[in-house]
Amino acid sequence: MAGPRAEQEPAATGGWAPTRALGRAVLVTGLLLVAAVVLGRIDLIVLAAPFALGTAYALRRRPAAPPEVWVAADEGHLIEGGELTGSVTIGNPDTVDYEVAVVRTRVSPWLRIDRVGFAGGAAAGGRAVADRPFVTSVPATSAVDLELTGTALRWGRHPVGPAGARVAVAGGLLVSRAVITEPVRVRVYPKTEPFEAVEAMPRAAGLVGAHHSRRPGEGGELAGVRIFAPGDRLRRIDWRVSLRARQLHVAATLSDRDAEVVVLLDVLAEAGRSGGVSGAASVLDTTVRAAAAIAEHYLHRGDRVSLLEYGPTARRLRPATGRRQYLTVLEWLLDVHVEPSRHEPYDLVFGPQLLSADALVVVLTPLLDERSAQMLARLARSGRFVVAVDTLPADLTAPKDRGWAEVAYRLWRLDRDTMIAQLREHGVPVVGWAGAGSLDQVLRDVARLATAPRVGGR
Incomplete structure (x- = not known):
């Protein structure tokens, strides 16, 4: 389905928070150093060194900007039963790679999502696939799309979203707060049932149109033949009748009117x-x-x-x-x-x-x-x-x-x-x-x- 895409402005709210892994690393390092000083044991310092160095190395590059999330959906002439395509995009505006990004979105129950997958990756299918969390990694200064493919089941304005994401960096020591974006409304037009009415309208009211009225005028329905009168067009002259009657006659028609x-x-x-x-x-x-x-x-x-x-x-x-x-x-x-x-x-x-x-x-x-x-x-x-x-x-x-x-x-x-x-x-x-x-x-x-x-x- 081709057409313009409706996009939600990227949401970038919240900051970064330490995880329990960072708290455990700091706690273990502190306890080992305190025990080494109190007991006078150098081997405890050697045991604390890997925790301290590993944590310092993981935190050497910390992100400054939170992740961005936005929702997009094709806005072509989508009719009931037609194919729906949309995407949830998670962007990384920072220079630090996102090691783990968890994305989740909600979709209207009248939009049946059959396949979900990241661009270039494997797609998942099944029931309620859009409501499951999906995990990916996002390189620095880039974005990854979670593609949604399904079917529109009913007419109306149906939401795709809201969508949210959380990101972990620094070996899982820092995690972003939940970033949630507003939904995008997808317009699904009603399916036109076959309809045909061949009967004439009860009373045509306009000046021109496709219905035959009972008034004489310019049209395609023949009403009869009458004697030529001032104002009649020459192309309306019926030469056969005129030659037979030895007097000019014209073909009279009924006007075509719209209703x-x-x-x-x-x-x-x-x-x-x-x-x-x-x-x-x-x-x-x-x-x-x-x-x-x-x-x-x-x-x-x-x-x-x-x-x-x-x-x-x-x-x-x-x-x-x-x-x-x-x-x-x-x-x-x-x-x-x-x-x-x-x-x-x-x-x-x-x-x-x-x-x-x-x-x-x-x-x-x-x-x-x-x-x-x-x-x-x-x-x-x-x-x-x-x-x-x-x-x-x-x-x-x-x-x-x-x-x-x-x-x-x-x-x-x-x-x-x-x-x-x-x-x-x-x-x-x-x-x-x-x-x-x-x-x-x-x-x-x-x-x-x-x-x-x-x-x-x-």
Whole structure:
């Protein structure tokens, strides 16, 4: 995986402390010299000489600067299931070699580190390899990298680090205090599930785009042939019809228009347990991955896409088009998290003139809160084109607790099915997310309702 690397500034705090080995050497030397003086024995001085000379020789060159530690990780377009590479570097800014350096780092549980090893050395593998201490030596005025290789299991901003190191010099007589550096956040984008919606938008609102509207104008859809009028372009003249009718006729077309798609994420409740990219999906996993897929599809078609959160923070992303908007959508989705609220966030989310009347609103909701159903009903009554996507996991099992837990779960399921039926009666289509073609039938029904004549009351 190629790309820029996010690096943490090197941490260099603390100093050097004597080890127990140095204390024992000084103690033994002192005891032998005191005993030699008290007892008047020269042989004890001879026994103390190796301890004194060895300690003095080992301490002849002492480091002045503490070691440096920093963490780096590749910041390419990393997607769930992609390969992650990072490194923990320990630097030696001094002129004294580090004889033993012990490095240890922590990694997010959603980043599975498969191989760890120093650059140019053997790599270790197995479970939780990143949480084990690794030992190496660092020459003077150089650095050694502990390379991390693994797999990103889930979307989000995951930390690599903090990392720490301790260094021993002077034959193990001096040891540095623990040097710890701050973690680096790795951005893992959600995996885009296959999604394709071939149906037309309910009502195209822009000036140009990929959808055929019912208004005449410049476009690629033929609407018929009519008599030439002032202002018509010459290239629109239909010569066959004109020669037959002996009067100029032009080919009339329908204008191509873009549409605005609002993806609304319900973040009031969470259910299920996330198993990563290859495991079970929670409500939040399905919501984020479906939002990324829907945004990618419509942005690729040239439509304008905006995102909203139905929750207490009411985060929003303004509508725009193009690849830059898609990258902005992915960054925005990394910060999505469930945030319960005691208050009704409808007025906070749908302020005045924040939602276009012609926009298609795709609501990703697990329908675990009655306020979510009320929000869908209010949007439908306001004349918006609303599609509800059920993000509750289909394999959600009943709790295994004793008592009435299973019966209560069944009653809750029946109540939720009744709620969905009532929403459909109010004109809100509800469909479960199933990847490709999930919204085709629903968009077809919404487009039919949008083009049907409306009956006004007397």
